[in-house]
Amino acid sequence: MKKLFFLLFAAISAGGIQAQVKQGTIVYERKVNTHRTITSEQMRAMIPEFRISKHILMFSDSISLYKLIPEDEAPDPFAGGGGGGIRMNFSIGGSDGGDLFKNFAQSKSVLSSELAGKNYLIVDSILQQPWKLTNETKKILGYTCLKATRKLTVQVAAPRMMVFGGGNANPVRDTSRPQPREIEVVAWYAQDIISPVGPDSYGQLPGVILQLDSDNGATVFTALEIKKEVDQKLLKEPKKGKTVTAAEFNKMRMDMIQQQMQGGNGSFRIGG
Template identity: 40%
Template structure:
């Protein structure tokens, strides 16, 4: 009789998990730092590690999601370039990205150029193309979809699972018939992969970001691109910040 009760409890637990469509996903955010260097920065390859890895977290339900950084201490590297002592400090801007799929809107709170912005606008679906390929990620069967991001000039490959019906995903990627568990930008230049998936009933983890200067997505892009042009950087580029101090 005891074994029967245990069996029934196990079946009920498995059925509950099968129906659970909300929870938390931790992602590994891996950037190939060497690919991001220009031809005039080849001498920095000996100082900068080839890969920079950080962590992000996604809270999701079928109707909304919140993607955010997992707090980590900035990484510092000391070295020598051209006979001078150099200290590099890797940091990431704040990023709280909220999406409401029912209302088709998003709110992003981010730091940029020393200022905090709250970007509020409508969600726009990317022109995904479906590919007949599959693979497993974090124990889930995933299907492949791709699109070319005209703004950032990046080829995006996404792997999504239909076992989780939320259209959510990491970073700015969403809109597939299942949750995105991996996003590959420009053939490994940036790779965002689910490392841990916990299905559970969420409380108040998903909150709409507040604070910062409210702007539309179009307004923020102009602010960002104008600043990056002024700094001699490629408009639309993203990733960890590298602060260099020379002694």
């Protein structure tokens, strides 16, 4: 009788383990509230309230790759179905368009980015994120997700306003220094999907993040579709570009902004 009970318990446990997902492909919608940093009603009338983009996260239990989905490919990312994986073409271009690769076993991240027409690989360490776990739950795409929160200090600069007149755009420069501000990040993660990954740079939770709200709606990531398979051939570390540290890349970017401002050209583009 004891042996029969043990075998039954083992079978149930094995079934539970098999139900857990350790790899997959997730499509997210990122929704940025652009009006949050604009006080001018005239400017708000000219700019859509939300900037929406779609991104794809491919992951195993120890490696992930996060990419922007170009707009012309965004509507049907899982077209084709079957078990053959997702077929897409991706663009590289800065913080919005670059590929973010993470190797959790090596605690290493690599972000491909573009600056002034040159490609860079920003190599950094994956640092532990101090999440506060709670017992609050909600359903997302059929998965029971748990809530986690964390505080984050960000540098916030006032937006640069553009005044239009006479057919030319004349920048009104803001010379104030960015000010630190503490924000709250709320994440909902699925424990049944075992991988410490999430959208963008977020992660380090006991399951994949399916929804994330940064600064009370300023930026919201929401999983739209989940596939329990991943094309392992696509989980590759970016190799195109000069290897730099995050500090080196940020310095180059700030130097370029400074040069643009001193040159009197208020319109400039970095990355995508």
